[in-house]
Amino acid sequence: MLSKSSKYAIKAVLFLALNSNDNEKVMVKDISGPINVPQAYIAKLLQELSRKNIISSSRGPKGGFYLSEDNRKQSIMSIVDVIEVEKNFNSCMLSLKECDENKPCPLHKILYPFKSSIIKNLRSISIKDLALEVELGNTFLPL
Amino acid sequence: MLSKSSKYAIKAVLFLALNSNDNEKVMVKDISGPINVPQAYIAKLLQELSRKNIISSSRGPKGGFYLSEDNRKQSIMSIVDVIEVEKNFNSCMLSLKECDENKPCPLHKILYPFKSSIIKNLRSISIKDLALEVELGNTFLPL
DNA sequence: TCTATAATATGACAAAAATCATATTTAAGA
DNA sequence: TCTTAAATATGATTTTTGTCATATTATAGA
Numbered sequence: 001m002l003s004k005s006s007k008y009a010i011k012a013v014l015f016l017a018l019n020s021n022d023n024e025k026v027m028v029k030d031i032s033g034p035i036n037v038p039q040a041y042i043a044k045l046l047q048e049l050s051r052k053n054i055i056s057s058s059r060g061p062k063g064g065f066y067l068s069e070d071n072r073k074q075s076i077m078s079i080v081d082v083i084e085v086e087k088n089f090n091s092c093m094l095s096l097k098e099c100d101e102n103k104p105c106p107l108h109k110i111l112y113p114f115k116s117s118i119i120k121n122l123r124s125i126s127i128k129d130l131a132l133e134v135e136l137g138n139t140f141l142p143l
Numbered sequence: 144m145l146s147k148s149s150k151y152a153i154k155a156v157l158f159l160a161l162n163s164n165d166n167e168k169v170m171v172k173d174i175s176g177p178i179n180v181p182q183a184y185i186a187k188l189l190q191e192l193s194r195k196n197i198i199s200s201s202r203g204p205k206g207g208f209y210l211s212e213d214n215r216k217q218s219i220m221s222i223v224d225v226i227e228v229e230k231n232f233n234s235c236m237l238s239l240k241e242c243d244e245n246k247p248c249p250l251h252k253i254l255y256p257f258k259s260s261i262i263k264n265l266r267s268i269s270i271k272d273l274a275l276e277v278e279l280g281n282t283f284l285p286l
Numbered sequence: 287t288c289t290a291t292a293a294t295a296t297g298a299c300a301a302a303a304a305t306c307a308t309a310t311t312t313a314a315g316a
Numbered sequence: 317t318c319t320t321a322a323a324t325a326t327g328a329t330t331t332t333t334g335t336c337a338t339a340t341t342a343t344a345g346a
Contacts, residue, residue, distance in 0.1 A: 001144060001258070004334070007237045014249060027292070040336050047294060059293035060343030076250075094150045099283075106157060106273045106282045107219075110264050114257045115144070121253050130249045139249045140242075147304070170322070183306050190324060202323035203313030 006083045009045045011035045013079055014141055016055060016067045017131035025057075025064030035141075045083065052082045067127065076130060077122035149226045152188045154178045156222055157284055159198060159210045160274035168200075168207030178284075188226060195225045210270065219273060220265035 002010075015035050020026045028046060032039035046065050050057040054074060057065045092099035093107040093115070104112070133139045145153075158178050163169045171189060175182035189208050193200040197217060200208045235242035236250040236258070247255070276282045 001236060001254075010250070011237055025292095038335060041334070043293080044335090050293085057293060058343080059291085059341075060345095061289095061291045062344060063292040063342085065293085093144060094154055096284075103283050106277055106284060107153070109276075109282060110268065111144075111261060114261050114264075118254060118257050121257075125253065133252075134249055139252060140246050141239075141249060168322095181305060184304070186323080187305090193323085200323060201313080202311075202321085204321045205314060206312085206322040208323085 002080065003084055005045060006080045008035070008037045008042060009049060009079050009083045010076065011037065011141065012042055012046060013049065013055060013067070013127055014131055014134065016065055017072060017127050018134060018141070020064070020066035022056075022066065022068060025062070025066045027064045031065070049079065049082055054079055054082055072128040072131070073126050075123045076125050076127065077119065079127075080122065145223065146227055148188060149223045151178070151180045151185060152192060152222050152226045153219060154180065154284065155185055155189060156192065156198060156210070156270055157274055157277065159208055160215060160270050161277060161284070163207070163209035165199075165209065165211055168205070168209045170207045174208070192222065192225055197222055197225055215271040215274070216269055218266050219268050219270065220262065222270075223265065 012031055012035055015031055016026060028039055028043045031037075031046070032042050035042070046055065046057070049055045050065065053071075055065055055071055056068050057063070092105055093111045094105045096105045099105040099108055130139075134141050155174055155178055158174055159169060171182055171186045174180075174189070175185050178185070189198065189200070192198045193208065196214075198208055198214055199211050200206070235248055236254045237248045239248045242248040242251055273282075277284050
């Protein structure tokens with residue numbers, strides 16, 4: 001469904017949403033533990049996200065990663081867009097070259113509606129939205 | 144979503160559904176071309192499916208792969224079950240160890256309903272069903 | 287301006303998934 | 317019974333994805 005990298009990235013971003021702001025930054029070494037992802041690996045993902053302005057960072061002493069208010073408004077899908085190399089989401093369920101409404105593959109009719117709903121959802125839900133649910137105790141972000 | 148292998152396997156099985164029966168078998172070399180999958184690779188997948196009785200085979204001259212009437216009754220999901228090594232479908236969307244209705248991860252509420260619908264669909268639809276749609280010209284199975 | 291501390295950039299390495307190669311077994315037909 | 321044609325079993329190779337290591341760059345604070 002989602003690649004490991006995407007899952008890691010989403011966890012890290014949500015962690016930042018819950019534990020950082022413009023004045024309180026978090027260092028990679030303090031992120032990797034709680035979200036249970038190898039430090040060097042999550043560092044790389046965070047760098048990519050930072051470069052693409054999904055999250056914010058500053059280096060040097062007192063530096064670290066954090067989410068600005070603007071960052072928080074972005075959708076969950078925007079995280080996936082950055083991390084996912086191949087766009088599995090947009091491709092045909094059977095990986096046929098020509099597969100669309102006019103010439104659907106056998107799985108298209110069955111699965112496409114679900115898939116497009118999923119994508120629509122991930123695009124419409126912001127980082128902030130998801131973080132709020134965790135804060136309210138409606139959802140959980142354990143190891 | 145589905146691994147390449149699963150997609151290849153589904154394509155091959157549908158091809159067999161459309162082009163074989165108990166008296167008309169198809170050799171791997173005559174399958175790989177039409178479905179556009181490397182011969183040696185699809186051979187391996189077909190062998191696995193045959194071992195797990197999703198499809199039928201006989202060796203020697205006049206041998207090949209084919210689908211019996213019983214084979215055709217099986218669900219599309221049964222193909223995936225055989226091929227997919229890791230059960231991506233059953234795991235949490237964020238790969239958290241403990242994630243269920245009682246303690247849902249942030250993505251659970253959003254994505255789980257879709258995911259379970261997809262699985263339910265793939266379990267309820269038989270190979271025969273999908274093949275029929277192609278025969279009726281409602282769906283297509285090109286390269 | 288110097289030092290320490292943080293991210294960044296780059297690339298090496300490991301594990302998993304996909305692909306390829308080949309020797310063995312089975313069965314049809316002469 | 318022999319030959320040939322097919323799947324089967326096994327494992328090697330390649331590619332992709334995930335993981336790790338380290339030298340470089342930027343910045344806060346003394």
